[in-house]
Amino acid sequence: MQRLNLWFRAHPWVLDLPVYALLVSYPPGRAPGWPVALLWLPIAALIGALALRRRHPRAAAVAVLVIALVQYTNDGFADDRLRTDVAVAVALYTLAVHGDRRFGAAVFAVNAVLRVAWETTWGGDSANGPTLEILTALTMQVAAWALGEYVRSRRRLDAEVALRAVQAENERHALARAAVAEERANIARELHDVLAHSVSVIVLNAEGAKLMRHQDPGAVDRTLDTISQTGRGALAELRRLLEVLHAGEAARAPQPTTAELRDLVAQLTTDRRRIEIEVTGDDGGLPASAALQAYRIVQEALTNMIKHAPADADGRVTVHFGGHEPRREIRIEVTNSGGTAPPAPALPSSGRGLAGMAQRVEMYHGRLHTGSTEDGGYRVAATLVVGP
Template sequence: MERLVVWIRGHRWTVDLPLYTVFLFLAPNWVGTGSWAVRAIPMLFVLPLLVRRRFPRTVAVLVIAGAAAVYFNEIWAYDRGRTELAMAVALFTLVKLGRRRFAAAIAFAIAVLDVQWGFLWGTYTENPTFTIVAVLPLHIAAWALGEFFRTKDQLTAEEEKRADAQSRAAVAEERTRIARELHDVLAHSMSVIVLNAEGAKLARHRDPEAVDRTLDTIGRTGRDALAELRRLLEVLHAGQAARSPQPSIDELRELVDQCGRAVALEVTGDPGGLTASAALQAYRIVQEALTNMIKHAPADATGRVEVAFEPEVVRIEVTNTGGQAPPAPAPALPSSGRGLAGMRQRVEMYHGELATGPLPNGGYRVRASLVVGS
């Protein structure tokens, strides 16, 4: 249904199909003589209405001109239904698109034509005044509907802008959070380099081999720090945020135990060569996935966390089963940020992939990968 609505919004002409049907099959009321081709001329009102959204003013003028031609001709004058409907549609379109001044002029022209029709042809009816007044509700309703749909479109546009602004704010906040975490990692790396450099200076005369080992440590730490610095520059935003110690991948077991749910943990591979930043992002993804499970999964749902450390990729999969009980109050498990938006930012920073969605058994799955190879 949602796809159908989106498609219709992109093809507005489909909404007009019932209107065109009314124009074609509206019962005519012709008088006088003339061929059927001549009598069917009022049906040509449908042609300018085809482009009423693109050229609303031009179409309105053409419709009013056509209505004047119809109402001054004895053959066409009594085919009033199509004429009034065409003018009402043109008026509605102008109001809906916010052309109120032009719509007011068109409304005045419609009133003049209706009065003129009453004086020319309404005298042949039992109540000429009623023939004039009877069509007024149609045009009042056209104006009111135009205002209603214009207001609705404005509200929808405002909601879309608000949602876009909130999404941008969430992304900006999450990037700032990630930059802060990377700052802590870089600060640690720089501290290691400085301390080892000072130690190498003191030991260069007593233990040359220790100096070589220390220089190796400095080189390895420096390369890791440069890699993290490149990522930091991609996400760094202006502004200072409070800094606090960040958890590592070694604390996954403690994180799982905090859930208060039956969650199995399986870790494969060797995380020894993983940089501190990559370990932190993997931890945060697991943390956010478990937090979402606690918030949204039934109380009797069980979970499973699988983390695979491969030479160049860290693969993470967090799943939970469905259940019958309502979600229980969430324990004090800290959240890492902005849910899926935060996970997506962390994955993109390591050029990985993120896939989320429901499972056939009623559960949910979060699958992420971080490319940590050079």
């Protein structure tokens, strides 16, 4: 049914064929002394006017009224008023479909005046009486107008439904694109945190091992172990992220947790750099995502410390998980001292570190404060809000 409706909309002229067939279905009334060909002339004119009604509805309606006026004022054409009534009804239907109500009302009024004038003067000898003839013609035309209003309303409704469907489809595409963009941003942030931290640790330990190889071979071995462990950990993290790309959310476990914070700090502690960690509160019942964000914030802060602070700068990590309240705050603070050793060669920076921490904090409606300390060091303080 829907296909048939669409086909008729694409070929509207097909719907006019029954009207044209009705107009020519019976011959015009014979008038004494009038040629038959002349009597068919108004019928041809009505069909020509109706053929133009979709492109020029007003002109078609005016043409139909002019033909009606000619018929009502000439006895030879007067017997064909039924055809004219049908043509006026079709013209009113077209005006209603186009929403031209004022012009349609004017056409209806003019035609009503002509019809009443005909029935009450020249055509008053009708067998059914003038009142019935007038009411029949006007009722048919009012019904045609009402049908046009219904069709116009239905088309507007169909157009609104189609528009809403298109908008809904566009919204789904937009949400899908936003989800893809968000996922890419998450993966990019994870890649940055993993690679920036691991590569920084590897580079600095490799440079330290090169400096200590003649003074303390044992320290070189320990440094190489650290490099090996860091590289293996980075490969495991990259493998996990690649699994996420291929398998989606199900591949996100296992994730780094707060229990690994001490291992993270121990990995960065060297003979020249001491990093202390203090973890208080209970992380039981903490959402896995919140634990991951806390871990990543500490990791990024420590990465910035080993990249930018002197080699002998000491660090301190403090993490407080709070209790089991419905609304709990995770407070994180990572500080480092100024140190006395000359700064190491600067490592490349992507500029995503602080921005990534700010995004992680924003996910949990927290706060982030960063800045230098009085002794020339640096401080990162973050708060994550978990719960309603």
